[in-house]
Amino acid sequence: MKAAVVLLSGGVDSATTLAIARNEGFHCHAITFDYGQRHRFELESARMVAESMGVERHVTIPFDLRAIGGSALTDDIPVPRDQDPDSMGDQIPVTYVPARNTIFLSFALGWAEVLGAFDLYIGANAIDYSGYPDCRPEYIAAYENMANLATRAGVTGQDRFNIHAPLIEMSKADILRTGTRLGVDYALTTSCYDTAEDGAACGRCDACILRRKGFAEAGIPDPTRYVS
Amino acid sequence: MKAAVVLLSGGVDSATTLAIARNEGFHCHAITFDYGQRHRFELESARMVAESMGVERHVTIPFDLRAIGGSALTDDIPVPRDQDPDSMGDQIPVTYVPARNTIFLSFALGWAEVLGAFDLYIGANAIDYSGYPDCRPEYIAAYENMANLATRAGVTGQDRFNIHAPLIEMSKADILRTGTRLGVDYALTTSCYDTAEDGAACGRCDACILRRKGFAEAGIPDPTRYVS
Numbered sequence: 001m002k003a004a005v006v007l008l009s010g011g012v013d014s015a016t017t018l019a020i021a022r023n024e025g026f027h028c029h030a031i032t033f034d035y036g037q038r039h040r041f042e043l044e045s046a047r048m049v050a051e052s053m054g055v056e057r058h059v060t061i062p063f064d065l066r067a068i069g070g071s072a073l074t075d076d077i078p079v080p081r082d083q084d085p086d087s088m089g090d091q092i093p094v095t096y097v098p099a100r101n102t103i104f105l106s107f108a109l110g111w112a113e114v115l116g117a118f119d120l121y122i123g124a125n126a127i128d129y130s131g132y133p134d135c136r137p138e139y140i141a142a143y144e145n146m147a148n149l150a151t152r153a154g155v156t157g158q159d160r161f162n163i164h165a166p167l168i169e170m171s172k173a174d175i176l177r178t179g180t181r182l183g184v185d186y187a188l189t190t191s192c193y194d195t196a197e198d199g200a201a202c203g204r205c206d207a208c209i210l211r212r213k214g215f216a217e218a219g220i221p222d223p224t225r226y227v228s
Numbered sequence: 229m230k231a232a233v234v235l236l237s238g239g240v241d242s243a244t245t246l247a248i249a250r251n252e253g254f255h256c257h258a259i260t261f262d263y264g265q266r267h268r269f270e271l272e273s274a275r276m277v278a279e280s281m282g283v284e285r286h287v288t289i290p291f292d293l294r295a296i297g298g299s300a301l302t303d304d305i306p307v308p309r310d311q312d313p314d315s316m317g318d319q320i321p322v323t324y325v326p327a328r329n330t331i332f333l334s335f336a337l338g339w340a341e342v343l344g345a346f347d348l349y350i351g352a353n354a355i356d357y358s359g360y361p362d363c364r365p366e367y368i369a370a371y372e373n374m375a376n377l378a379t380r381a382g383v384t385g386q387d388r389f390n391i392h393a394p395l396i397e398m399s400k401a402d403i404l405r406t407g408t409r410l411g412v413d414y415a416l417t418t419s420c421y422d423t424a425e426d427g428a429a430c431g432r433c434d435a436c437i438l439r440r441k442g443f444a445e446a447g448i449p450d451p452t453r454y455v456s
Contacts (some may be wrong), residue, residue, distance in 0.1 A: 038266030062235035064449040068335070070342030100340030102378045106334045107296070110327030134378045142374040150330045 003027045003056070003117035004164075006107045012211060013123030013167055015189045016179035018053050020166045022120045023182050029115060030058040031108050031176030035100075036066040036074050039200060045190040053184055061107055071097040079193045081204040085213050093206060095129050095193060101134035105143055105163065112161070113151050120147075121164045127171055139164045172214025180220055188225035200227045230291030231255045231345035232392075233275050240439060241351030241395055243417045244283050244407035248394045249349045251410050257343060258286040264294040264302050269427060272332045273418040273437070275358075276372075279415055289335055299325040299420055309432040313441050320358050321434060323421060329362035333391065340389070341379050349392045355399050356440055368393045400442025415451035428455045 004026035008014045021028050032046040032054075043060065050058035069075040074097060101124060108120050124135040133139065144163040153159045167175050178187065192201035193212040201208050203226035217223035236242045240273035248255050251425050258281075260274040271288065278286035293302045302325060329352060332346035336348050352363040361367065372391040381387045407414065419439040429436050431454035443450035 002322060061291060061295055063289060065338065065426045066341050067247075067287050070337045085419050096380075097338075097343035098380075099334050102337060103331070103334040106327050106331040109330060110298075110325075113326035114296050122309070132378060133383045136377065139374070139377040139382070142366070142377045145366070146271055146330070146370040146374045149364065149370045150327060150362045152324075152326075152361060155361045156368070220285075 005029045005112045006120040006121040010042035015049045017123035019182035019184045028055045032060040034062040036064045041195040048188040071100040124165045125167045173217035201224045203228045209227045229438045232347040233340045234349040238270035245351035247410035247412045256283045258283045260288040262290040264292045269423040276416040352393045353395045401445035404446040427454045431456045
C-alpha cells in the first residue's frame with residue numbers, strides 16, 4: 001500500500017480530499033499548519049478528522065505567518081461579511097494569504113520525500129474558492145513540475161511526485177455529496193473564519209456562506225451550529 | 229528604489245548574495261529560518277550580517293523541520309567528516325534537507341507579495357554545493373514559473389517575480405572574491421555544520437572543507453577559528 005501526504009485544514013474540502021485519497025488506496029499521512037490563523041478552531045477539527053479517518057500519522061507544523069501579515073486571516077484586517085456568493089470570485093479576497101498553499105505544499109513535499117511517498121493531496125478548489133491564485137489548475141501543474149526538480153526524485157529520475165487536487169473543478173455541493181458517500185463526518189469539520197468563543201460559526205463570512213450554500217444545494221443537512 | 233527579499237542563512241553564500249542584491253540597487257529585506265538546524269550558531273551570524281549590511285528589515289521565521297526529519301542537519305544522523313571535496317557532488321549528501329530551499333523560497337515569496345517586492349535572492353550554488361537537487365538552475369527556473377502562477381501577480385499579469393540566484397555557477401573562490409570586493413565582512417559569517425560550544429568551526433564537515441578550500445583558492449585570509 002503506497003503512502004500519500006494529505007494537507008488537512010479541518011474544513012470541508014480537506015476532509016473530503018482525505019477521504020478520496022484513502023478511497024484511492026493510499027496510506028494517508030495528514031499534515032496541518034498552525035500559522036497564526038485567526039480561525040484557530042480548525043486545528044482541533046483537523047485533529048478530530050484525522051482521527052476519525054484513521055490516518056497513519058498526523059503532524060501539525062507551527063509557524064507564524066503574522067510575521068509577514070498581509071491577509072485578513074493573519075493580520076489586523078476585518079473578515080468581510082454578507083458578501084454575495086455569486087460575485088466572490090471576481091477579485092482576490094482579503095482572506096487570501098500570500099503564498100499559503102505554496103508554503104503548505106512545500107512542507108508536505110519535504111515530509112513526503114522523507115517518507116518515500118510520491119503522492120500529495122490538496123483540497124484546492126477553483127470554483128467555490130475562486131479568486132485565490134493558488135487554487136488554479138495551472139498553479140498545481142507548475143508546482144508539480146517544480147517539485148520534481150526540487151527533490152532527490154528530480155536527480156535520480158526514478159519516481160515522480162504527483163500533486164493531486166481532486167476537488168479542483170468540483171462545486172461545493174459535489175464535494176459534499178462525494179464526501180458523504182465516502183463516509184466523511186462533516187460535523188467534525190469547521191469552515192468559519194470568525195468563530196465565536198463557544199465554537200459557533202458566524203454564518204456571515206465567505207467560508208460560512210459557501211458552506212451553507214453547498215449543503216443547501218447538495219440537499220444534505222448542515223450539522224454546523226451558526227450564530228446567525 | 230525597489231525592494232528585494234534576500235534569503236539569509238548567515239553563511240558565506242547568502243552574505244555575498246545580500247551584498248550583490250544591495251549593489252544591484254535593491255532595498256533589501258532579509259529573511260532567516262530557525263528550523264531546528266543543529267548548527268544554530270548561524271542564526272546569530274545572520275543577525276550580525278543583516279545589521280552590518282544595513283538591511284531594511286530582518287525577520288527570522290521559526291518552525292521545526294525535526295517533525296519531519298530525514299537530514300543530518302535536523303535528525304539524529306551524524307554529519308560526515310573529512311570527505312574529499314572533489315567527490316562531494318557525486319551523490320546527494322546526508323546533510324541535504326528535503327525541500328528546504330522550496331520551503332524557504334515559499335516564505336520569502338509570501339513576504340515579497342505583502343511588501344510589493346518582485347525580486348527574490350537566494351545564494352544557491354550548483355558548483356561547490358553540488359548534489360543538492362534544489363541548488364540547480366533548472367530548479368530555480370521552475371520555482372520562478374510556479375511563483376508567477378501562485379500569486380496575485382499571476383492573476384493580474386502586471387508584474388513578474390524574478391528569482392535571482394547570482395552565485396549559481398560560481399566557485400566558492402569566485403564568491404569570496406566578489407563578496408570581498410563588495411565589502412562583506414566574512415568574519416561575521418559561519419559555515420560549520422558542527423560548531424563547538426565555544427563557537428569554533430569543526431574544520432572537518434563538508435561546509436568547513438569547502439569554506440577553507442575557497443579561501444585558499446581565492447588567496448584571501450580565512451577569518452574563521454577552527455578546532456582542527
